[in-house]
């Protein structure tokens with residue numbers, strides 16, 4: 001433990017150690033120095049931002065402690081709830097994320113092994129037939145690892161999330177999906193080529209709702225057509241949380257001053273960091289779901305593929321379940337507006353989204369090729 005504060009310009013063995021830790025975390029290229037230089041400053045800032053610490057670029061007691069805790073990898077040591085001195089570290093964070101993905105309620109995913117993490121761990125152990133002792137040892141590590149199937153391709157995070165979804169069951173019947181038509185009431189959203197975003201997404205939401213209902217999904221809309229005041233993103237998220245939804249789909253249509261801008265994009269909760277991966281900051285199921293919606297729409301329509309992206313928008317951030325925002329084309333683009341105006345096109349998009357919902361719950365080996373699955377295949381699924 002270091003009682004001191006280390007900042008830009010400092011040198012010495014403690015700085016060398018800080019450099020080594022940052023290097024190990026992939027935040028610093030070179031560890032062979034004992035200078036607190038600009039690179040170290042930037043790495044510390046980044047680390048602090050990632051961990052929700054006050055980002056001042058100075059390594060004080062808290063930053064040092066969190067930096068130190070970051071060295072633990074799941075499996076490095078036994079984990080359990082110690083009342084007097086709770087264990088903390090990135091291995092605890094991994095355990096919490098894994099348990100959360102598998103549907104066990106750990107409370108805050110904060111890297112501190114508290115009583116709720118202990119309860120969730122016991123619950124997991126009971127579920128996989130292990131002694132429910134609340135201690136994460138070799139047997140439990142193995143059980144957690146077993147739930148990550150060895151499949152080539154794809155990110156391990158996504159594969160684990162997929163496995164969690166498989167455990168939830170492939171049957172659509174009984175799942176709760178909240179559909180959120182953006183804007184509404186006095187807020188008409190983007191306008192162009194004689195179309196209103198609010199109106200288009202209402203129509204699309206109704207088409208999706210009808211199809212989901214036919215597969216046994218309980219589909220709820222965050223708003224109807226008779227809205228009299230604007231509906232906040234937070235209120236929409238709260239609605240989904242109260243409904244205990246499995247998935248949330250928020251529907252929007254984009255606009256741009258440049259009429260050439262066109263295409264469909266999907267968004268999930270998370271934040272991109274160029275050149276690095278920040279495990280667990282992205283919602284893995286959200287990312288999977290966004291990718292599936294994107295692929296299904298692109299496979300079935302001729303909209304340009306503007307891909308999936310991580311965002312921290314309110315609706316994505318405040319929902320407890322996987323949430324995806326779809327920006328279905330640009331109302332300011334003539335070609336996209338033509339498509340959006342067509343009921344047949346909106347039917348195709350509705351089907352693409354419903355198929356994406358089903359694909360989230362299909363184990364990968366049973367999953368059909370993108371664009372191949374049809375709604376009738378899902379009847380009674």
Ligand SMILES: [Zn+2]
Pocket residue numbers: 182183189190197251252253254
């Ligand atoms: Zn919108």
